[in-house]
Amino acid sequence: MPETVTKEQIQTRVIDALVEFGEEREDVSLEAKFEDLDVDSLDLVELAQIVEDEYGVELSDSDMDKLETVGDVVDLIAGRA
């Protein structure tokens, strides 16, 4: 795990993950809403696992409930990484 991880690195990682799940890269902006992107609970669970494995940040159920946009995830991780 890197000692200091930048917000840009987190953003890239989150976007890469969503593209891996099937999203089109040009659709995945920071403002993009998960429900518009067709990202469902299973995708978010996998994203949470990636976040935990790679940044050591645990996302609780209440954390996950509040995540609406891609930017929300990036901000949350950056705040805790």
Place this chain on the structure above:
Amino acid sequence: MGGCGVSGAVDTATVTAAATAARTREGCALVTGASRGIGAAVARALAADGWPVGVNYRSDVDGAEAVAAEIRGAGGDALAIRADVSEPGAADALLPRLADEFGPTLVLVNNAGLTADNLSMRLGDDEWDRVLETNLTAAFRITRQALGSMMRARFGRIVNVASVVGVRANPGQANYAASKAGLIALTKTVAVEVARRGVTVNAVAPGFIDTELTSDLPKGADDALLDAIPARRTGTPEEVAACIRFLVSDQASYVTGSILTVDGGMTA
């Protein structure tokens, strides 16, 4: 290496280079309750398909070590690994150790099970809890922990060993029946949750199989039972293992959320 063992016997065939090459995934199989009976037969069958196998046992270390040694003798890879699956910490005792030894657990066979029979009016809390904990809750907990690696690998095989008793009544086994019916429902829901990540979740529902679990029936009950089985015989652990071997194989990748009954026609 043939397909399903249609002759009924899955021999501990030497693991050929072809089988190992065919199974190109970096990971292993965990079979709970594999020191004897169906679990031991499943461990041998999966090893014959090239999977390194965690042979889990609770107390029968000799049985588990014998199964592991037999697998290694045939050219496969196995580790006897202790845990009482009914304990909350079981998944932590099993999965990290196997990951160190063989890589992530990509095949999970929830087979550990026990009975504690009594008519419902006399069934105690302890008998109820013990059976539910070992047969159902344990399967859920280990599944929960194993799913992460399977999803990341975009491959997983979970097979839950249920029972025809989970589908048809059997007086004296309310706890066992409830646990197996629960296991069937668990199978279907988990299957649907994770299907698009290449993880299949299925159950087998064995009927009357010749193992220690079923060996202490009184003689009269034996005859009555055989009359109820169209095949007029009990099944062997190898016949159940062959079905699990198929469900774990690549050929079964479109089979998920299903229950494969192995009962000689008893519940047809």
